[in-house]
Amino acid sequence: MGKFSKFFLFSVIVGAGTFFGKPFWNFVTNAQSPKVSCLRLSKNPNFKNVAEFDVAVESVCKLKDLKVFLNDKPLDIDVSKVVEKTFAKCEVVLDSSTLKDGNHEFKVVAVDGGYKAAISVEKWNICVDNLPLRAELEKSDFKVMQGRTIHATIQTNKKISEGFITFKGEKHKCVKVSEQANIYECFIPVECDVRAGSTSLEVSLSDSVGNAVNATGSVKILPADFSRYANLSISSEKLQDERENSVSNSILESALEKWTQSSPDKKLWNGCFDLPTIVQRYSTPFGEIRTTAEKGRYIHKAVDIVNSPRKVVWASQAGKIIIKERFMMTGNTVAVDHGMGVVTLYCHLDDYADIEIGDMVKKGNPVGTIGRTGYATGYHLHWELRVNNVAVDPLQWTQRTF
Numbered sequence: 001m002g003k004f005s006k007f008f009l010f011s012v013i014v015g016a017g018t019f020f021g022k023p024f025w026n027f028v029t030n031a032q033s034p035k036v037s038c039l040r041l042s043k044n045p046n047f048k049n050v051a052e053f054d055v056a057v058e059s060v061c062k063l064k065d066l067k068v069f070l071n072d073k074p075l076d077i078d079v080s081k082v083v084e085k086t087f088a089k090c091e092v093v094l095d096s097s098t099l100k101d102g103n104h105e106f107k108v109v110a111v112d113g114g115y116k117a118a119i120s121v122e123k124w125n126i127c128v129d130n131l132p133l134r135a136e137l138e139k140s141d142f143k144v145m146q147g148r149t150i151h152a153t154i155q156t157n158k159k160i161s162e163g164f165i166t167f168k169g170e171k172h173k174c175v176k177v178s179e180q181a182n183i184y185e186c187f188i189p190v191e192c193d194v195r196a197g198s199t200s201l202e203v204s205l206s207d208s209v210g211n212a213v214n215a216t217g218s219v220k221i222l223p224a225d226f227s228r229y230a231n232l233s234i235s236s237e238k239l240q241d242e243r244e245n246s247v248s249n250s251i252l253e254s255a256l257e258k259w260t261q262s263s264p265d266k267k268l269w270n271g272c273f274d275l276p277t278i279v280q281r282y283s284t285p286f287g288e289i290r291t292t293a294e295k296g297r298y299i300h301k302a303v304d305i306v307n308s309p310r311k312v313v314w315a316s317q318a319g320k321i322i323i324k325e326r327f328m329m330t331g332n333t334v335a336v337d338h339g340m341g342v343v344t345l346y347c348h349l350d351d352y353a354d355i356e357i358g359d360m361v362k363k364g365n366p367v368g369t370i371g372r373t374g375y376a377t378g379y380h381l382h383w384e385l386r387v388n389n390v391a392v393d394p395l396q397w398t399q400r401t402f
């Protein structure tokens with residue numbers, strides 16, 4: 001083609017484009033395939049009953065054709081609202097009760113109305129789950145003493161996506177016991193100052209398609225013998241010394257709050273918890289009512305174990321070191337996260353063992369030595385166990401397997 005004829009053809013196309021407008025120009029030149037999106041269809045959608053969603057199409061030229069497939073079989077849908085439009089959406093309704101449980105492939109093929117008929121093929125995975133969720137508490141009547149822990153287990157007929165037990169207005173997470181079985185468990189701390197008597201707990205579970213199921217258990221809270229009283233004071237010199245060498249216990253409390261939120265959803269422990277040092281005697285039981293000039297009246301929510309100065313203190317179970325710090329009241333303190341919101345605390349330590357925050361320890365690994373740092377009148381270990389940041393009687397955890 002000569003220079004002149006090339007120029008002539010160019011002039012004709014440009015002239016025609018100018019004359020007929022942008023749509024014509026697009027019709028001739030567009031190679032861009034239509035943009036297809038599925039509204040209300042997220043990355044891994046799960047459905048029960050009827051699945052409804054919109055297929056939205058945006059094409060440069062008026063859309064020529066739209067086809068929808070499920071597992072490569074064409075679906076009969078009304079495409080009249082989409083065809084001959086540059087932007088439109090049409091509704092797709094699937095009756096998932098007619099489909100087998102499991103994964104299905106949803107495919108959309110859209111063809112641009114331009115001369116080049118640019119085509120786009122988009123696929124989504126749909127998971128159908130028609131099985132209704134059923135759940136049952138393995139044991140539904142609990143008897144528990146104030147300051148102790150309830151261990152609830154729930155059997156379900158399928159995997160759940162979320163589950164918790166509400167007790168006294170607090171939610172406690174249900175966690176799968178093993179990959180193989182549909183059994184979930186939950187640890188519920190009973191505050192030592194909760195009123196004795198009958199109450200209930202509510203189980204709420206839901207599966208991936210939003211089926212929800214509830215169950216109720218009855219709880220009888222028995223009164224514990226918290227009748228020991230004590231007045232405690234330490235010298236002003238020691239208090240001053242502690243103040244200069246430590247940080248406030250409010251920092252410990254906020255750290256424990258934070259760590260409880262991020263505690264792993266699995267047990268890092270196995271079997272009973274060990275007493276964390278050799279017990280010469282218990283100097284303070286769990287639940288003693290104390291009065292000090294600094295804190296006023298409060299419940300001692302831990303056990304105090306007397307052993308000789310600087311004797312070894314070990315982790316009562318496997319877990320992760322989350323706190324190693326000197327606090328005003330609890331002195332040199334180590335906290336171990338055992339997973340599922342269960343944390344043990346070792347306080348008033350003389351010194352630490354060779355451990356750092358983040359270290360994984362096994363049951364029996366040293367964490368420090370018996371001391372009297374912090375608010376302590378003599379050498380002893382203040383051993384505390386918290387479930388979802390509520391201090392409960394740790395001795396219960398040494399007597400039975402949770």
Ligand SMILES: [Zn+2]
Pocket residue numbers: 284300302303304381382383
């Ligand atoms: Zn104590």
